[in-house]
Amino acid sequence: MFEGPLQDLIDELSRLPGVGPKSAQRIAFHLLHVDPNDITRLQEALGGVRDGVQFCRICCNISRDEVCRICADSGRDAGMICVVEEPKDIQVIERTGEFSGRYHVLGGALDPLANVGPRELNISTLLQRIGGVLPDRELADSTPDNKLFDETPVIREVILATDPNTEGEATASYLSRLLKDFPDLIVSRLASGMPLGGDLEFVDELTLSRALSGRLTL
């Protein structure tokens, strides 16, 4: 234990995901010696992350503007939506270079034990993107703005790329049941070969590429 502000910093750093007490100490000591300008930039970045980050009004990805870079890219296939749990999963799939459609970020997975139900996820906006009509009245009522989508592209396929663990599988099967209401829509799930119980983030690129190209229609 150290005294004063240094220990406060170590305590705060060690609360971050993936940062243990030892790493927290190493980062804190590093920061003691860095250029004051670097500290200012870090302070500004930390301060700006709450207010400066917004979510794309179409896909709910983290975005600098109202519509994210991927949704704004007319070169991408607007007829395919890859549904992921978190914005970081988009980075992972983008790295495979295997997918040229668009995304939808749920903001998590169904997890009854943690009180995460369908209404806690970005499901109503997904349904709205696909059909323009919401099958579930209650979900429809929780939709923030029904006039968000000026031009609705025809969605041909939805790929469910939730994590290969219990919550991710439960979310995928819930969504596939919901999406049966859209008869012309192809709903697929990443192919087998994905390590079970894991997080999409930790799946290597080759495995993910294969899982995408060999995806199974549900």
Ligand code: ZN
């Ligand atoms: Zn977007």
